Amino acid sequence: QVQLVESGGGSVQAGGSLRLSCAVSGRIFRINAMGWYRQAPGKQRELVADSASGGNTNYADSVKGRFTISRDNAKNTGYLQMNSLKPEDTAVYFCNARGLSSGADNFKSFDSWGQGSQVTVSS
Numbered sequence: 216q217v218q219l220v221e222s223g224g225g226s227v228q229a230g231g232s233l234r235l236s237c238a239v240s241g242r243i244f245r246i247n248a249m250g251w252y253r254q255a256p257g258k259q260r261e262l263v264a265d266s267a268s269g270g271n272t273n274y275a276d277s278v279k280g281r282f283t284i285s286r287d288n289a290k291n292t293g294y295l296q297m298n299s300l301k302p303e304d305t306a307v308y309f310c311n312a313r314g315l316s317s318g319a320d321n322f323k324s325f326d327s328w329g330q331g332s333q334v335t336v337s338s
Contacts, residue, residue: 216241216242216316216323216325217239217240217241217242217243217312217314217316217325217327218239218240218241218327219237219238219239219310219311219312219327219328219329219330220237220238220240220329220330221235221236221237221238221308221309221310221329221330221331221332222235222236222238222332223235223236223332224308224332224333224334225333225334225335226335226336226337227300227334227335227336227337228336228337228338229300229301229302229336229337229338230299230300231300231336232296232297232298232299232300233297233300233334234294234295234296234297235251235294235295235297235308235310235332235334236292236293236294237249237251237292237293237294237295237310237312237329238290238291238292239291239292239293239312239327240291241316242316242317242318243291243314243315243316243317244314244315244316244317244322245268245314245315246268246286246288246291246312246313246314247267247268247313247314247315248265248266248267248268248312248313248314249265249266249284249286249293249310249311249312249313250262250263250264250265250266250284250310250311250312251263251264251265251284251293251295251308251309251310251311252308252309252311253304253306253307253308253309253334254306254307254309255305255306255307258306260309261275262275263275263278263282263295263308264278264282264283264284264295265284266284266285266286266293272284277303278297278304281297281298281299281300282295282296282297282298283295283296283298284296293310293312295308295310297334300334300336301336302336302337302338303336304334304336305334305335305336306334307331307332307333307334308331308332308333308334309328309329309331309332310328310329311326311327311328311329312325312326312327313325313326313327
């Protein structure tokens, strides 16, 4: 019912920047939180950044000071600005959104994921 479409991935040199976008669509009543996760080859998926609707944010220690999570509430779109990229940041990045969707006569909670975006940082 709620779909997330990511864009903005690609390949960059170390020290460069990328901005990932995550467009949320469907019968959305309210997005309570959005976050970004990543999974590198041979490793488990890990939290990169998470943001609640009230503005509280959490970042992985490895990206603090380099990555910034934000959201355009009017467009139901989340962003992850990635600066000073390192080869260690190479991974598939997944957007996540949690909140409430509207039905005919009720609300339902949702927890949806984007399709994944490849980010490759070369040295």
